[in-house]
Every structure is written in structure tokens, then in C-alpha cells.
Amino acid sequence: MYILKTEHSFDSAHFLADYDGKCGNIHGHRWRVEIEVQSEELVASGQLGGMVVDFGDLKKDLKAAVDYFDHSLIIEQGTMREKTLQCIKEDGFSVIEFPTRPTAENFAAHFYRTMAGLGYDVKRAIIYETPTNSATYEESGVK
Numbered sequence: 001m002y003i004l005k006t007e008h009s010f011d012s013a014h015f016l017a018d019y020d021g022k023c024g025n026i027h028g029h030r031w032r033v034e035i036e037v038q039s040e041e042l043v044a045s046g047q048l049g050g051m052v053v054d055f056g057d058l059k060k061d062l063k064a065a066v067d068y069f070d071h072s073l074i075i076e077q078g079t080m081r082e083k084t085l086q087c088i089k090e091d092g093f094s095v096i097e098f099p100t101r102p103t104a105e106n107f108a109a110h111f112y113r114t115m116a117g118l119g120y121d122v123k124r125a126i127i128y129e130t131p132t133n134s135a136t137y138e139e140s141g142v143k
């Protein structure tokens with residue numbers, strides 16, 4: 001089995017709604033996203049010969065997925081008053097409404113599924129919320 005790994009980072013603010021503690025307040029992180037893709041075989045010949053995929057393509061696709069969140073405020077849908085949200089947007093701030101609580105675990109699943117949706121055979125996605133705290137998402141099954 002061959003496994004390729006690449007990473008990108010993004011800066012964003014978030015908060016955990018209904019969290020009893022400092023993470024319930026708006027705060028920021030530099031999120032590091034690592035992605036691993038796998039293959040039993042290498043491309044036989046040509047431009048991609050000897051590769052699983054071209055690192056250039058893998059990096060470009062992960063960067064696009066990650067850049068979507070860069071320098072924005074990520075909020076869980078339905079956890080901010082509509083009026084507040086509207087004012088923030090009207091004042092020109094970039095807000096992304098996320099379907100689930102914006103935890104490292106949910107971001108790991110998000111990036112896994114985004115890259116899988118692009119056709120990559122993703123082994124795992126690892127999200128570092130801080131330099132020492134990370135969450136990993138994998139899907140079990142026959143691979």
C-alpha cells in the first residue's frame with residue numbers, strides 16, 4: 001500500500017455554542033489540515049508514472065478546500081441570532097455557517113469527505129486545532 005500525505009493550514013475564528021468554558025467565546029486558531037491518500041498500485045507510465053497521484057494536484061485540491069475557511073468566522077448553523085449574523089455580514093465580515101459544531105473532529109470529517117468527493121482514496125484526515133491537539137477521521141471498511 002502506498003500512502004501520500006500533504007498539508008495546508010488556515011486561520012479562522014470559531015466558538016463552541018453551549019460550551020461551558022473559554023471555548024464558548026469567539027477565538028481563533030491556525031488549523032493545520034493533513035490528508036493522507038492511498039493506493040495499492042502506482043500509475044504505470046506517462047506523466048504520472050510511478051505515482052499514486054501528482055502531489056501538485058493533491059496540494060492544489062486540499063488548498064482550495066482549506067482556503068474556503070481562511071480568515072473567516074465559522075459558526076454552527078442556528079447558534080447565532082439572525083439579527084447578529086445579519087449585522088456581522090452587513091459590516092463586511094466573512095462568516096461561514098457550518099452544519100455541525102465546528103470542532104476538530106467535525107473538521108476532520110469535513111475535509112475527509114471533501115477530498116473523497118474529489119475522487120481521492122482518502123485514508124485519513126488529521127486536523128490540528130493547536131500544535132498539540134489533533135483529531136483524526138478515518139472510515140472503516142474494505143480498502
Ligand SMILES: Nc1nc2c(c(=O)[nH]1)N=C([C@H](O)[C@H](O)COP(=O)(O)OP(=O)(O)OP(=O)(O)O)CN2
Pocket residue numbers: 016023027102103104105129130133
Ligand atoms: N475534543 C475536542 N475538544 C475541544 C475542542 C475540539 O475541537 N475537540 N475544541 C475546543 C476549543 O475550540 C478550544 O479552542 C481548544 O482549547 P484548548 O484545548 O484549551 O487549547 P488552548 O491551546 O487554547 O489551551 P491553553 O491551555 O489555554 O493553552 C475545546 N475542546
Ligand SMILES: [Zn+2]
Pocket residue numbers: 014023027028029129
Ligand atoms: Zn477553538
